[in-house]
Amino acid sequence: MTVLPSDxxxxxxxxxxxxxxxxxxxxxxxxxxxxxYEDSVRQTFREMAxxxxxxxxxxxxxxxxxxxxxxxxxxxxxxxxxxxxxxxAEALIFDSMTLAEALxxxxxxxxxxxxxxxxxxxxxxxxxLRGVYQELGEFEETHVRVxxxxxxxxxxxxxxxxx
Amino acid sequence: xxxxxxxxxxxxxxxxxxxxxxxxxxxxxxxxxxKRVVRMPSFQFxxxxxxxxxxxxxxxxxLVGTPVGNRNIIIVFVWILWWVVLITALxxxxxxxxxxxxxxxxxxxxxQRRALIRVRPGKSPGTGNQFFGLQKRWPKKLSNIWLQxxxxxxxxxxxxxxxxxxxxxxxxxxxxxxxxxxxALVYRLRTFCNYVCPISGFLSLYAMTxxxxxxxxxANECLKCKSKACIRGSEKGxxxxxxxxxxxxxxxxxxxxxxxxxxxxxxxxxxxxxxxxATSDVSIKGYDEVWKASIMLVLAFSYSVVLLSPWxxxxxxxxxxxxxxxxxxxxxxxxxxxxxxxxxxxxxxxxIRVAKWYAKADGLSVRELFLAYSYMLVPLGLLAWxxxxxPLIMINGAYIISVASDPLGWGMNLFGTADFPWTPFxxxxxxxxxxxxxxxxxxxxxxxxxRVALKLFSDPVQRNRSLIPPTVLLVGVTLVFLRLFxx
Amino acid sequence: xxNKVIYKEAxxxxxxxxxxxxxxxxLWYWRNVYxxxxxxxxxxxxxxxxxxxxxxxTRDPIVGYSYWWKTPTRVKEIELKQGSHVVLFLSxxxxxxxxxxxxxxxxxxxxxxxHTVEVGFTAxxxxxxxxxxxxVCGRDHSKLAGQFVDSQxxxxxx
Numbered sequence: 021m022t023v024l025p026s027d028x029x030x031x032x033x034x035x036x037x038x039x040x041x042x043x044x045x046x047x048x049x050x051x052x053x054x055x056x057y058e059d060s061v062r063q064t065f066r067e068m069a070x071x072x073x074x075x076x077x078x079x080x081x082x083x084x085x086x087x088x089x090x091x092x093x094x095x096x097x098x099x100x101x102x103x104x105x106x107x108x109a110e111a112l113i114f115d116s117m118t119l120a121e122a123l124x125x126x127x128x129x130x131x132x133x134x135x136x137x138x139x140x141x142x143x144x145x146x147x148x149l150r151g152v153y154q155e156l157g158e159f160e161e162t163h164v165r166v167x168x169x170x171x172x173x174x175x176x177x178x179x180x181x182x183x
Numbered sequence: 184x185x186x187x188x189x190x191x192x193x194x195x196x197x198x199x200x201x202x203x204x205x206x207x208x209x210x211x212x213x214x215x216x217x218k219r220v221v222r223m224p225s226f227q228f229x230x231x232x233x234x235x236x237x238x239x240x241x242x243x244x245x246l247v248g249t250p251v252g253n254r255n256i257i258i259v260f261v262w263i264l265w266w267v268v269l270i271t272a273l274x275x276x277x278x279x280x281x282x283x284x285x286x287x288x289x290x291x292x293x294x295q296r297r298a299l300i301r302v303r304p305g306k307s308p309g310t311g312n313q314f315f316g317l318q319k320r321w322p323k324k325l326s327n328i329w330l331q332x333x334x335x336x337x338x339x340x341x342x343x344x345x346x347x348x349x350x351x352x353x354x355x356x357x358x359x360x361x362x363x364x365x366x367a368l369v370y371r372l373r374t375f376c377n378y379v380c381p382i383s384g385f386l387s388l389y390a391m392t393x394x395x396x397x398x399x400x401x402a403n404e405c406l407k408c409k410s411k412a413c414i415r416g417s418e419k420g421x422x423x424x425x426x427x428x429x430x431x432x433x434x435x436x437x438x439x440x441x442x443x444x445x446x447x448x449x450x451x452x453x454x455x456x457x458x459x460x461a462t463s464d465v466s467i468k469g470y471d472e473v474w475k476a477s478i479m480l481v482l483a484f485s486y487s488v489v490l491l492s493p494w495x496x497x498x499x500x501x502x503x504x505x506x507x508x509x510x511x512x513x514x515x516x517x518x519x520x521x522x523x524x525x526x527x528x529x530x531x532x533x534x535i536r537v538a539k540w541y542a543k544a545d546g547l548s549v550r551e552l553f554l555a556y557s558y559m560l561v562p563l564g565l566l567a568w569x570x571x572x573x574p575l576i577m578i579n580g581a582y583i584i585s586v587a588s589d590p591l592g593w594g595m596n597l598f599g600t601a602d603f604p605w606t607p608f609x610x611x612x613x614x615x616x617x618x619x620x621x622x623x624x625x626x627x628x629x630x631x632x633x634r635v636a637l638k639l640f641s642d643p644v645q646r647n648r649s650l651i652p653p654t655v656l657l658v659g660v661t662l663v664f665l666r667l668f669x670x
Numbered sequence: 671x672x673n674k675v676i677y678k679e680a681x682x683x684x685x686x687x688x689x690x691x692x693x694x695x696x697l698w699y700w701r702n703v704y705x706x707x708x709x710x711x712x713x714x715x716x717x718x719x720x721x722x723x724x725x726x727x728t729r730d731p732i733v734g735y736s737y738w739w740k741t742p743t744r745v746k747e748i749e750l751k752q753g754s755h756v757v758l759f760l761s762x763x764x765x766x767x768x769x770x771x772x773x774x775x776x777x778x779x780x781x782x783x784x785h786t787v788e789v790g791f792t793a794x795x796x797x798x799x800x801x802x803x804x805x806v807c808g809r810d811h812s813k814l815a816g817q818f819v820d821s822q823x824x825x826x827x828x
């Protein structure tokens with residue numbers, strides 16, 4: 021079955037909404053790991069979860085503007101782009117998870133998403149779809165800048181100091 | 184209608200790290216019954232219970248049995264049999280499988296979980312299980328293995344007493360059991376095991392060489408996982424007692440193989456793999472680990488000099504409880520500590536500085552090279568300890584047979600072997616075996632060093648130049664051991 | 671929590687408690703019931719340890735917990751009932767000793783370090799039953815001596 025260009029655009033936006041929703045839950049689960057343990061990190065992940073929910077809301081607004089009501093989304097996106105994760109399996113053992121590290125987790129995830137959309141934009145011939153990828157890429161770029169500013173503001177130190 | 188079952192082929196998973204090109208064999212994939220066994224709620228308890236019985240018996244024999252070391256089961260079974268099995272078999276072929284069945288934290292776990300078999304779902308700091316106790320956070324400054332380094336070095340300094348006097352071993356194990364229990368009531372999870380237990384310290388280092396690993400099967404599944412139950416726990420399994428996040432685990436050091444994550448993972452995404460010896464885990468991440476490697480290598484040398492060499496003076500110095508030669512003991516202790524903490528790390532540092540200079544490795548800091556190349560001390564250290572342990576079992580192994588029948592020296596004869604004489608087993612083969620083992624250690628160390636160098640240097644000339652000074656050091660250390668073992 | 675889980679937890683806890691209580695009991699039973707039970711009633715069982723440092727025969731247990739921290743009590747005389755069967759459990763916590771009771775033709779019996787050696791005899795008479803260590807065991811070797819005395823004549827004296 022041939023996917024109509026507008027349908028590809030619609031699917032792409034829906035996928036992006038799903039990813040933001042899933043990532044919000046991922047940040048919540050990361051926050052839970054640090055609950056009662058490292059409150060600043062927990063708070064940071066909670067804030068990122070809220071930001072992902074806000075990103076999802078923004079994307080839903082764009083979807084509504086183009087296609088109308090957002091359908092109920094079930095299932096999980098199979099991509100893992102932008103999926104935030106702890107970088108170090110032993111972060112809790114060596115207590116190396118700082119607020120700056122938590123911001124880096126988010127930053128890496130947003131950079132990965134930005135780069136993904138930019139690559140997709142280059143590989144797509146459909147102008148409308150390219151436009152959507154460019155929009156999403158710029159969307160993620162603003163998130164990257166926000167996190168970079170936060171990181172700079174935290175006087176980020178390098179990765180865990182020598183033990 | 185279910186799809187017809189296909190024959191399960193042996194699952195050999197090519198390693199994705201191209202420079203390794205090492206094979207991995209999925210044990211759970213090939214033998215699902217193994218996974219079913221480790222998923223049993225009573226698995227760990229049933230494994231620990233016999234060891235609890237044994238160690239409790241050892242403690243009793245140490246207290247009320249003969250004070251003569253080679254006639255008391257605590258000395259013979261712990262410092263000969265258990266030690267040799269640990270260093271020659273369990274660690275190289277089973278990683279930290281001793282930690283799976285270790286009875287020392289048993290009472291601590293029991294107090295903390297208030298359960299021996301069942302899992303308590305609930306909420307405690309950072310976990311999805313209900314734990315008891317104060318659940319405090321271990322101090323950040325101590326969140327490393329320096330305590331273990333110092334502890335092990337301290338114990339090793341008194342090793343002549345520890346491995347010959349039953350009561351000293353009793354006191355040590357009793358302190359460890361009590362400390363583990365007390366810490367479990369104050370701190371989260373297995374804080375004792377992670378930061379204090381001296382056995383854990385060297386197990387963490389040498390587990391890197393092991394032929395088994397517990398890893399996530401598909402990293403993407405971990406990325407998408409919303410529960411992170413491997414580290415947080417769930418109603419099916421306890422939170423990781425070692426505080427390890429399986430989603431990114433890439434080395435064996437701090438995975439205690441308790442298999443709780445296998446129970447709790449909601450995606451069935453964790454498996455046990457076999458892999459080649461001393462191939463995969465090559466990253467040393469902190470100075471504490473570098474010093475651990477140095478301490479262990481120096482102690483392998485020191486133990487060999489004190490316990491195996493013909494120079495009785497050093498043994499007398501170490502055996503201060505009998506000789507009361509405190510001056511000699513002080514010399515032995517200071518020299519050993521200086522060698523382990525200052526001199527040998529200094530030699531290694533020197534080799535790194537020369538390597539960096541000779542290779543003109545301006546893009547790498549001394550710290551990066553110092554940490555990265557320190558892996559070379561791991562295989563040689565392990566094999567040096569194995570070489571030390573060979574005469575332990577071949578010359579003194581006969582005591583195991585007699586002591587098994589008369590464990591307390593009370594005149595029992597449980598299996599009819601109480602009068603089995605001390606009989607060295609093929610003593611003339613000992614030096615040959617030691618040479619082979621040491622040369623194997625050198626080989627694996629050089630191979631590991633080369634593997635690390637491949638990751639650091641793309642230019643082969645730079646790479647080879649950087650390898651020369653550490654190689655000289657490794658060869659020098661090996662020659663020292665060879666001189667010691669074969670004259 | 672289901673009944674099955676409760677039973678499993680209870681069984682596990684009981685098995686641990688059984689080990690903690692059972693092992694010491696088993697050892698006590700072996701030493702104080704099983705071993706004496708092997709001999710006819712009225713047999714006198716004596717545990718005697720030779721200590722090289724100080725040349726001491728002692729009836730104190732020289733074991734792990736007491737080896738360094740307790741000076742053993744020297745035994746110079748041990749009371750025997752004439753005609754009784756005696757079983758000596760001889761042990762050494764340090765070096766090889768040898769037990770000899772010449773007037774009853776007992777020994778020399780080697781007592782290796784860390785071992786407990788069983789020696790049985792009948793006290794046909796209790797005259798001059800001097801015992802000693804006959805294996806040079808240290809500078810205090812000559813002090814390792816004692817005497818069995820008749821318990822009936824001893825109580826008559828008192």
